[in-house]
Amino acid sequence: MMKSIMLSRSGLYLVEFVIVLFVLCIVSVIVFQLFIKGSQISADAYDLNIAVVRAESITEEVLASAGEDAILAERFDNANGGYVLYYDEKWNLTDADKCKYSALISVIQKDFMLLSDVSIKNSSTVLYSIHTERYLGMD
């Protein structure tokens, strides 16, 4: 009688542990997914932050150039009627074949206005873009 009680107790422990382990496994899978998602969001936020800084900086340079091709070509690479800069995964300037991010710059002069669009992209999506207009004066 005593032996059967001891056996059933350890059997119960076993069943209890299996259930706990099963629940832990399910929770672990969910928590790991949350960790990965959190890490991804954090990395995206960092990229967005850098993209905003780079876009603002490029815009300032475009506005300062007053749309003069010679100045823009000195600072940026020509691409498809606009200009471009390439960045690697650590946001250092690099070549087109090694790039992870790129800045596409479009500059148009219309009447006395300088219109510029700067878009910072990664391989698939636009991270940030700015449209600016500057009055160049009537001279």
Add this chain to the structure above:
Amino acid sequence: MLPVNQKGNYSLILVLVLFCIFTFIFLLLISVGGGVYKNTVSKTDESYQIRTVLSYISNKVRYADSKDVQLLQKKGGNILAIADDTTNGIYVTYIYFFDGSLKELYQKKEKDIQMDFGEEIIKTGRVDMQMDENFLSIDLTTSKGTKESMSIFLPDQGSKPT
């Protein structure tokens, strides 16, 4: 057929094995969680430094008339000076890097600059500022060593660095 006692022992070993697996998963979860949290905090802190320093200086400069913006050369590093003509005379906002922090000092133009009197804006690695023709360049090195820079166009920059 195993004796009942031996069966009990096997069950006990099995329970112990399961307990070890449980502990291992639990520790793994905590260690991965800790790593992710550390990485997130580090990235957030870096983003905060970059955004705060560059936005703060650029907004101050854009808010002012660009001809009132000057860069003063000092021993410890350059000081950005933004003059403000008030009814009580000319006051100047000095923004500079000193003692591991970006600081701001607002005082009358005639007064000497006491670097340690400045209000701390943010602790960071290093901030260097350069003025080149119509551009103000801000070079930031975060406390983690990441470098980021920004250029600000000063359209009516008449004053020269002193």
